Amino acid sequence: MEAKDFATKQEITWCPGCPNIGINQQVREVLAELVNEGKIKAKDIAVSAGIGCHAKNYDYLNVNAFYGLHGRTLPVALGIKMANPELTVIGIGGDGDTYAEGIGHFVQNCRHNANITMLVHDNQNFALTTGQSTPTSEKGFKGFSTPLGEEESPMNPMSVALASGATFVARTFALDMAHLKETIKKAIEHKGFSFVEVLMPCLIFHNNMAYLRKNVYKAEGNDTGDFKKAMELALEWDYSYEKDQKIPIGLFYQIKKATFEDQWAHLGKPCYLIDRRVNWSKLSEEFK
C-alpha cells in the first residue's frame, strides 16, 4: 500500500500551505508502512476526529472514521476500542478540542491507558472559529475573544499528560516531516495510550513558524523511562514567545503498563461477531 491509497478525493478546504496538509500526508505514510510491515490491517484502522480545522482529516483519510462532537474525540475513540479491540484507533484533536472542551477526557484517558493514539494538532488557537484563544495560547495572544491580549498563562499539555499517567508522551513539529512520521509511527506502535502533541503554526491566526523553526530541537538520548527527566523536558518550554526558549521535540516518556482493554479481556473479539443468544429462563430465574 501507499500513502495515496489512504487519501480520498474530497476537495481540501485547509488554507493553502496549512501544516495540516503535511500532517495528513505523514499519517497516511505511516499507515501505509504499518500495513506493509504487516503490523496493522487497513480495514481495521479507525479514526476519531474532533471538530476544528484539524478534524477535517476525517474527510481526507480513506479509513473507517467517526467525525464526532467538538471535544469528544477521546470518549469516541475509547468506545470504539471497547467494541472492537482489534481496531487500530487514532484520535485526531485540536488544542481547543482536547485542552478546552475536552480537557477532562484528556486527563482521564491518559489514565485509562486504552491502546489508542491521540494526535493533538496544537496551533494554539481555535482556528476554525476564526482565531480565539485556547488554553495553550500564549499570554498576550490577540484573538477575537481577547482583542486586548490574552492575560492568562498557557497550560503545558506535556506536563499534564505526564502527571495524568500517560504511558507514551511525545512532541513533534508539523514542519519536520521525518520527525512527524517517526513519532506518529512510534505512537501507533506503542501498546497503551499514546499522546502526541504536534506543534503547528496556523498561517492565519497564530503564525509562530519562525519562532518554532528557530527554537525547536530534537531531544535525543533522553531516558524515556524516567518520569522526572520527562517532566524536565516537558517544562523546558512554557508555550510562551516572550523570549527565545529551546523547544524539545521527540519521545519524552514511554512505559509499559496494562491497557484498558486488559480489564475486559473477557470480551476478546469484536462485539459485532459475538453471538448473544441468551438463555431467558436462566436469566430470569434469579427473580423467581
Added chain:
Amino acid sequence: MEAKDFATKQEITWCPGCPNIGINQQVREVLAELVNEGKIKAKDIAVSAGIGCHAKNYDYLNVNAFYGLHGRTLPVALGIKMANPELTVIGIGGDGDTYAEGIGHFVQNCRHNANITMLVHDNQNFALTTGQSTPTSEKGFKGFSTPLGEEESPMNPMSVALASGATFVARTFALDMAHLKETIKKAIEHKGFSFVEVLMPCLIFHNNMAYLRKNVYKAEGNDTGDFKKAMELALEWDYSYEKDQKIPIGLFYQIKKATFEDQWAHLGKPCYLIDRRVNWSKLSEEFK
C-alpha cells in the same frame, strides 16, 4: 466570632463519626480566626459546594453559599469571584465531583488562578451514591460499579494540580485537626488558586483509616517554591494500598503569580454596586 457562629441549626445527616464533621468544624474554626484577625469579613464569605456527602457542608455552614450541580463547584466559584472580587470564595468538592465529573474545570482553574480556595474531600469513592469507584479509587477497590474490583490505577491529583499550574498545592488529613486547620487557613490566605486535597476515610464505603493513620506523615522543611521537589512529594504516594507507602501531608508548593482577577482590574468593585446607566446614543452611534 467563634466557630459556632458559623454553624447552622440543620440536622447533620452525615454518618455518625464521618470525618466530614471534623472538616466542617475546622473550616468554621479557620473562618472565625480569620474574621477575628480582621483578614476577612464574615458577610463576605461565599462557599460553592458540589454534590455528594462533602457538599452537605452547604447546609452546615452559616455563610453565603451556593449548592450547585455535581462537578461544577469550580466554575461557580470562579463566577462568584468575577462578580464580586471582595468575596472570600471557598469551593468544597469531593473526589467524584472534582476529579470525575468536574476534572476539566479542575485543570483549567489551576491555571486560571483566581483567588479561590478549593477543598477536595477525597474519600476515594462516590459516597453519596453508595460507594462507586472514582478516579482516585485504588486498583482492586470493590465498589458497586466495580464488584470485581477496580482495574485501573488511580490518578494522582497532587501531580495533576502541579502540572496544571496551581499556585498553592497542599494535602492534609481529615483526622489531624491541627494540620487540617493550619492548612485550610494557609490556603485561604494564599492569593491565587489554593488547592487542598483532604484525605478522608469514608466509614461506610472506603475505610482506609488505619492505613492513613499509619502512613501519613508531615512534610516539613520542604522547599515549597521548588516545583521539582513538590512533584517528588506528590509522587511519594500513588493512592494505592497494596503495601505501606509514606503519605506526605503539608504544603507542597506555593508561588506568587498574577490572579485571574488581575485581568479584570477594571471591574474593581462588586458588580451589584456598579451603576450602569449607559449613554444610548453614544452606544448606538457606532452603527450610524
Added chain:
Amino acid sequence: MKKTILIGGVAGQGSAVTSRLIGKIFCRLGCFVFNYRDYPSLIRGGHNFNILEVSDRPVYSQSEKYDIIIALDQKTIDLHQMNLKDDGFVLASSRLRAERMKAIDTKPILEELEGPQYLENDILIGWMFKYFGVDKEFLFEQIREAFGQNSEKIEKAIEKGYLLAEEKEKLEKKEGNYFISGNDGISIGAINAGLDVYLAYPMTPATAVLHYLAKKEKEYNIEVSQLENEIAVVNAALGASFAGARAMVGTSGGGFALMTEAISLSGISELPLVVYLSQRMGPATGVPTYNSQGDLKFAVNAGHGEFPKIVVAPGDSQEAISRTEEAFYLTAKYRTPVILIGDKHLGESDYTFKELKSSSVSKDRFLSKNLPENYKTYEITDSGVSPAAAPGQGPVVRATSYEHDEYGYTIEDAETTVAMNKKRMKKAEQIEREVSRLKPTAVYGDGKNLIIGWGSTKGAIMDALPELDGFRFLQISYITPFPRDIVKKEMEKSDQVILIENSVTGLLGDIITEQTGLSVSKKVLKYDGRPFTADYIIRELKK
C-alpha cells in the same frame, strides 16, 4: 388476603433489604407483592421505609393504611402509626414504644446469639411469618438460599421470633411468582436483547442498572464501565455503537441533560443508542431520591436540530423487560436514538408476576453482509434506512456529526442537506408503522370516562380501577412516535378525560393536545416526590 406492611428504620438498619426478603418469601408462597421504597439522600441515619403490599391477587402499588408496621426505630412508629388500620399493629422490639404493639423482647435473644443488631430484623421476620402461618422449614430454605454461608445466625434469629408468635392466618403455599424491580427488568431486558456495552456514571435512581450489570459483566461477557462523566459515557457509547456494539447508557435528569448534545449526534450520525432516563424529582438536583415524571417533554424534545427519535415508557417491571428489548430492536433497525423513560418509582419498586416474558422482537444486529467495496454508510434508500456495517468488516465505514453525502463525507450544499434530512425523516414514517405493531397503548376496564397515564402511574391506576365505576384506563407506552389515532379515538368516545401524572404541570396533557388537538378535561397531578396510591386516585376521581 390483602395486607399492607410497612418496614422502617434509620438508613443502614436494613429496611430495604429486609423488605425485599419478606417480599420475596411471600412471592415464593404464591402471593403477589408490591414493594415501595422511600429513603432520603443520606447513607446512615434519617428515615428509610418500605411498604409491602401483599395479596393473593395481582397488586401494583402500595396502600396508605397499614396492617403491620415493622419498626426498627422509634421514628418509624412516630411517623407512621397514625396510618395503622383499626386492627393493625406495630411489630417491634420492646425497646420501642407504640400504641398498639406486639413488643418482642429482642435484647436477650440478641445477647444469646451474640449477633449484630441487624438480627433483630430477622427475629421480627420470624415472628411475622409464624403469624401468617408460614411453614418454618420453607422459611429456612429461603434464608439459606438468600444468605448461603452466612445464614446460620439469621436462621436462629428467625426461629427465635417464630417461636414467640401465634399463628393468626394460614397462608397456603401456591406456585411461586417472580419478584423484580423495574431497574432489574431493564437490566435483564438489555442482556436478553444482546447488550454488548453498558456505560454509565452513577446517578440515582438509574444506578441499580449499573450495579446489576457490573455484577453480570463476566457471566454475560458484556462490557460495563463507569467513565469520568455522562458526556464521556454517551460519546463512548456512540463510539462503541459505531464499531458495531449494542450500546446503552443510563442516567437521570441532570446526566441526561449533559447527554442531549450526543443524542442529537446519534440522530444525524445514524448510530444506534439506547438511553435509559430514570426520572427523579427536579429541577436540577431537586429531591434526588424521590419520584417525578417531570422530564417527559425534555426527553421528547431532547437534542438540538430535527431527527427521528423514539421515546418509550414502560409501566411495570415486565414492561421494563420487553420495552427494553424493543428499544434495542428499534435502534438497531432504524439507527436513531431510543429513550427508555422510567422513574424512581418504576425503577426501585419491586413487582410480582406469574411469569416473566421476553419480547419476540428480532435480536438481529441488522448488520449487512456481503458489503460492496463501494459501501455507502448513508445510502439513500426508499425506507430511509441504509444498510449498516461495522468497521473491520471490510469497506470503509463512516459516521459523522456534520451533514454529509451518502459516503459520509462532509457537505454544506442546499440539495444534499435537504436530501439527507428527508432520508432521516423517512425513517420516522417507518418507525411509526413499526411501533403501531408493538402495542403502543393498552386499555384496561370499560367505563365511559377515560383515565390517561404513562409509566409508573400504571400501578396505582390499575389498583384503583376496580373501585372506579365508569372509568377505563388508557396507558400510553410509546410517547414518540405518538399513537395519535388511538388516543384521539379513545378520547373522542369518552365523557371525561383525566390525566394522571406525577408532575407539576401535566406534561403528557401538552403532548396529547399537540398531537391530537384535544384537551384532557381534568388533571390529577402529584408533585410532592411521592408516587400515587390507588386511594389517592379514588379520592380525587370521586371528588
Added chain:
Amino acid sequence: MKKTILIGGVAGQGSAVTSRLIGKIFCRLGCFVFNYRDYPSLIRGGHNFNILEVSDRPVYSQSEKYDIIIALDQKTIDLHQMNLKDDGFVLASSRLRAERMKAIDTKPILEELEGPQYLENDILIGWMFKYFGVDKEFLFEQIREAFGQNSEKIEKAIEKGYLLAEEKEKLEKKEGNYFISGNDGISIGAINAGLDVYLAYPMTPATAVLHYLAKKEKEYNIEVSQLENEIAVVNAALGASFAGARAMVGTSGGGFALMTEAISLSGISELPLVVYLSQRMGPATGVPTYNSQGDLKFAVNAGHGEFPKIVVAPGDSQEAISRTEEAFYLTAKYRTPVILIGDKHLGESDYTFKELKSSSVSKDRFLSKNLPENYKTYEITDSGVSPAAAPGQGPVVRATSYEHDEYGYTIEDAETTVAMNKKRMKKAEQIEREVSRLKPTAVYGDGKNLIIGWGSTKGAIMDALPELDGFRFLQISYITPFPRDIVKKEMEKSDQVILIENSVTGLLGDIITEQTGLSVSKKVLKYDGRPFTADYIIRELKK
C-alpha cells in the same frame, strides 16, 4: 430605487468586509440596506458571498435575482451569473470572464499602487459608487472613517475605479440610517441593559457577540471571558448571578445542549440568567455556518424538571436590542432563565433602521435594600417572587440546586416540595401578565389569510407581504409564555393559516396546537440551510 448586489469570492478575499462597507455607505446615503452573508465552514478558499439589497424604502431580506454581481473570483461568476436580472451585469476585474460584464483592467492599477490584491475590491467599489452617482468626497469621508490611518491606498484605489465608471443613476444623499446586525443588536442591547458579565465559548453563529463585547470590555467596564467549555461558562454565569451580577451566555445548539442542566439549575435556584441561543442547521455539528430554526422545541423544553422559563425570539436587529433588554429585565425581576432565541440569519445579517431604539423596561437590579438579619432567599410571597439579595450585602444569601425551604436549606419532605414548586410556578403567572404588556406578537397587513412566523423569517415575510393580496402576518415574539389568546383569536378569524419556518417539521406549528388546540392549515418549510426570500414565499403562497 431597489438594487440587489451580490459580492462573492473565496474566503479571505473579503466579500464580508466589502459588502458591509458598501452597505454602510448606502445607509449613510439614506438608503435601506439588507446584507445577507453566506459562507462555508473554512478559513481560506471555498466560496463566500453576500447579497446586498439596497432600496429607498425599508427592506429586510435578500432577493434571488441580482442587478450587479461584484465578482472577486471566477467561481462567483460561474455560480451566480444565471441569477442576473435581464439588465444586470457582472462587475469584475478583466482577469475574470462573464457573459454580461463590466470588466476593469485592475492589474495595471494594482501595480501602480503597489498594493495588495484586496485593493481590487476597492477599485470595484469606486466604480460602482460612481455608477450610482455618489459624490466622491462623501465616499472618501466614509473610507477615512472606516480605515483611519490605513485609508490612503484604499482611497486611491477607489478613486481609480471611480474614474473609470460612468454615472448611471443619481443617488440623492438623505439623512443617514443605522446599519446593524442581529448579533450587534444583541450586544448593545445587553450593554444597555446593564450587562456585568458575558461568558461564552466560541460557537458560530453566536460568536460575534463574544467578539463585540470583548472589544468593549474596558470601555463599558464589563467582564467578558471565554472559559474552557460551555458547561464552565453557564455555571460560572450562575455563580456570577448569585453574586449579584447581570450575567449572560451565548452559544449555538450544541453548546446550548451542554447548558441545559444549568438552565434547570437557574430555574430551581432562582438565579437570573440570559442565554442567547443562536441557531444553526443541525443536528449535531450539522451545517455549522448555515441557518435553521430547528432548535425551537428543544429550547422551549430545555432543562430537566419543571420551572418557569421565558423564550423570546427577536425578528430583526432592532428587536434584538429591545428583546435583549427585556430579557435582562424579566430575568432580574422574576429570577428564572430567559432564552433569547435567534439564528444565523438574524445574527449575521445587517439590517437598516432610521433610528435605533432602546427599550423602556426598567434597568433596575431588583436587589432589596434594608435586608432583615433573618433574610430568607426563598421567602414565599404572594407573587412567588422573593426579595433578592447578593452576598456581601449583609445577611447570609443562599442558592441551591436541591429543593429547599425558605432559607435555602435542603429539604426532602412532601409539603415543602409542593410549596416550593407552587411558589416557583406562581411566578409563571406573573410573567404571563407582564409579557402580555411587552407586545408578545405583532400583526402586519390585513388579509383574511394568516401567515404565522417567528424570528428571522420576519424579514422575508415582511418583504413578501405587499405582494400577497389577502394575507396578513402574525409575528410571535414570545414563545414562552405563549400568547395563547391572541394567537387563537387571530387564527380563528382567518381563512387559511400558514406557518413559515426554517425547519424540517414546522416546530412552531406543534407549539401552536399544544397551546391552542388549533392547527395551521399549511406549512411552508425550508431546511436547506438557506433563509427564505420574499420571492420564495410568494411562489409558495401563490401555488
